[in-house]
Amino acid sequence: MLNFCELVFSRTLRRKEPNMRFDNLLADRTSAMDVNVIREILKVVSQPGMISLAGGIPSPESFPMDIIPELASIVIDKYASMAFQYDPTEGFGPLREILVEYLRQKGIKSDKEEVLVASGSQGVLDAIGKILISKGDKVAVEAPTYLGALQAFTPYEPEYVRLDTDNDGLIPASLEKALDIGGIKFIYLVPTFQNPTGRTIPIERRREIAAIITKYSALLIEDDPYSSLRYRGTDIPTLKSMAPDNTVYVSTLSKVFAPGLRIGFCAAPELIRKWLVIVKQGTDLHSSTFNQALAAEYISGGFLARQMPKIINLYRPKQEAMLSALEKYFPPDFKWSRPEGGMFLWVEGPEGFNMENLNHKTMQKNVAFVPGKYFYTSCGEGIETMRLNYTMTDEETIDRAVRILAEVIEQER
C-alpha cells in the first residue's frame, strides 16, 4: 500500500503491467491511480475477529430500517413507474425541491435549479475533477485531506498544492499564500469534523477564508458530509453561506440515511453546475430514480428529523468512550483531537513514532486503524499520526481496543 508521495516516486518503475494482456492499452492517467487505500481498509474490516477502528463507515444501527418498508411503499404508491424510469441528469425533481429546504436549515440559500443530485458525494467530486482539471493543473488541499477526494481528482492528473493546518483546521495565511502564487484551479476543504482529523474550522477563521476566496475570485469545494453528526456545541455556518458565489457545497445522505443508496448532492454556481450536468450524463446518465424518491420521502415526510436524534444518541456515547479510553490509556506525549461530532479522532504521537509499524503490530492483536500518512499528498508527512473511527464499534469494545493500542505502544518504545 503506497501513499500518494511514494506512488509518484514509483511511477517510472510501474509504468506497464508486466506480462498481462492489454498492458500496452492503458491510458497514461492510470500511472497515477494505483492507490487503493479505501479498498484495503474495507478488506481489513471484513476479517473475522478484527476490531476495526479503520473504516469510515456508518453503523448499520443508524439506518432507519424500521421506516424503509413504509418509505418504499409510499414511493411506489406516489410515483409508481416514474420512480423506476430514466430521469433527468440533474436529479429527481421532488428530491431537489426538498434539498433546497434541507440546505436552508443549514443556512444555505439555494433554489431547485442550483441543487444537483449525484451518485454519492464521490460522484460530485469525480465530476468536479472532470470539468476542471487538465493534466498538471493545481488543486489545493489540506494536509491531511480526505482520501476519497484524492481518488476522485487524481485520474485527471492534477498537481496537489499542500495547505497547512493546525488544530483549528486550515490556516488562512497558508491559503492566501497559495492563491497569491496563483494557478490554483480550486481549493478542496472538509471544514466540519474533517475526515481524517475530526477537526472543525472555527467561525472567525471561516470568515477569513471566505474573504480570501472572494478576494482572489477563487473556487472552493466545501465537502460537508458530517456536520449533521454534532454531539455537542452549536452549528457553525458553512463557507457556502459566507461566499456563496465562490463555493460548491457538496454533501451526502450517506451518514443520515443510508450509504448504500448512493445519494450525494451539491449546490453550485451556474457555470459549474451546467458542466457538472454535462459530464454526469456521460458518466452515469443519472442517479437511481427509486433511491432519490426514497430520499425525497425520507426528508419531506419528517422521517429524517425523527431519525437524527437516534443517530446522535447512537454515536455520542461511542465517541465519548473513545475519548475517555484515550485519556485513560494513552501515554502523555500522545495528543488527539476532541471534535464535537463526526466519525473520526486524530492521534499524533511524538515525533518519529511510526504509526504504520504500530498498525502491523496491533493487527496481530486484532485491532486495526488507518496510519495517518495515507491522508497526505507530500512525502514523509504524518508518519506519527493515526485516524481512529468509532462509529462501527460498541463502547466496551472501543475501550478494549484503545487499551490494546496503548499496550502495544508501550511495548514499542
Place this chain on the structure above:
Amino acid sequence: MLNFCELVFSRTLRRKEPNMRFDNLLADRTSAMDVNVIREILKVVSQPGMISLAGGIPSPESFPMDIIPELASIVIDKYASMAFQYDPTEGFGPLREILVEYLRQKGIKSDKEEVLVASGSQGVLDAIGKILISKGDKVAVEAPTYLGALQAFTPYEPEYVRLDTDNDGLIPASLEKALDIGGIKFIYLVPTFQNPTGRTIPIERRREIAAIITKYSALLIEDDPYSSLRYRGTDIPTLKSMAPDNTVYVSTLSKVFAPGLRIGFCAAPELIRKWLVIVKQGTDLHSSTFNQALAAEYISGGFLARQMPKIINLYRPKQEAMLSALEKYFPPDFKWSRPEGGMFLWVEGPEGFNMENLNHKTMQKNVAFVPGKYFYTSCGEGIETMRLNYTMTDEETIDRAVRILAEVIEQER
C-alpha cells in the same frame, strides 16, 4: 444542437464561456463535450401533445410494477441493513453470482470474479474510456454508432476511427483495414439490434470479426443492451462467446427490469477489470446496494423469466405496427431496417433528403424523431437518415405518427 463533426469545427469559436464566472477554470477536455443530444431528445419527449418516436426509453408498462413491492420486501427481510450499507466496488455478491448464470444462458462463460456491476452500462463505458483513452488515442466505432458511448468516451479526448457498415452491421474488411493501420485502443460495437439502426450482425460475419480481433490481439467492447428483446428468429451467439479473451461484454438490466435502478454490468478480461474497479472507486465508490439486491432477487427468484414474455408481447405489436405503417405510407424510394428485436428502426431517404429539416416540419405537427446524422462521428454523413423508436407509443398512435411523417415527406419534395 451540433453533431460531433460540427462540434470539432466550432471548437475554436467556443473555447471559453463568455461572461461567466470561472470560465477560465474549465479543463481543456470540456471543449469536446458540448454535445447534449440525449438531453435534447428527452426535452422533446416531455412536451405535452408530442408523439415522440425520438426517445430510446423503455415503456413503463414493461416494468414489473406488480412484483416490485414483493421484491423490496424480500430484500429487506433477506439482507436487512446489508442492503443499505457501503458495499464492494465490484458489485453486490449475490447479484454477481446470479449474473454468471444469466450470462451462461446467453452462451457466455464467466465466473463471479469476472463480472462487475456498474451504474448503468453508461458507468461501464465511462470507466472503459477512463482507463484506456489518453488524449488523441484512436477508438474505432461503427458509422453510425450509439451516442451515449460517444458521450462516455469523448471527455477523454479520443480520435474516432470510422468503421463501415451495411444492412448487416459492421463490415469485417473495414475493421481489418483499421486494425492493419494500427494504433486502435479498442473497438466499440453494438452487434445486436444496434442503437440507432436496429441492425444485427449475422453469425458468419461475427465469426469473421472474432477471428480478426483475435488475429490482431485487439480489444473489443461488445455493448449488448437489446438482445433479450427478440420478437422473432433465434438468438445469435455473442462476440464475447467467440473471442472471450479479447472482449469486454457490456450489458444492462435497464431494458429487462427498470432503467431508473441504474444497473449495468460487464464481463471483462483480467487486467481490464482490475482497472475498471480502481476507476469506479474514484467515480462513485460502488453502485446502489439496495438496487443491486433488488436485481439479484428479480433474476434469482425467477421474476425476470416470467416478465420477459410480457415485455416481448408488449413490444412486438408496436414494432409490427411501425413496420406495417412504413410499408403502407412511406414513399418507395425510402428504405428501412427490419430488425427481429430491439427498440429502433432506421430509415434512409433518397440521397440528399434532409431529415433534420423534416424533423423541424414534423415537430410542428407534433411528431418527433431523431435525425440520423447525430449518430455519426464524421462530417456530412447520415443527412438522409432517421432513427425511429416504437417502445413508448401505442400501435394506433404509431400508425398515425408514421402517416404524418409520410405526409410531410410528400409535401417536402
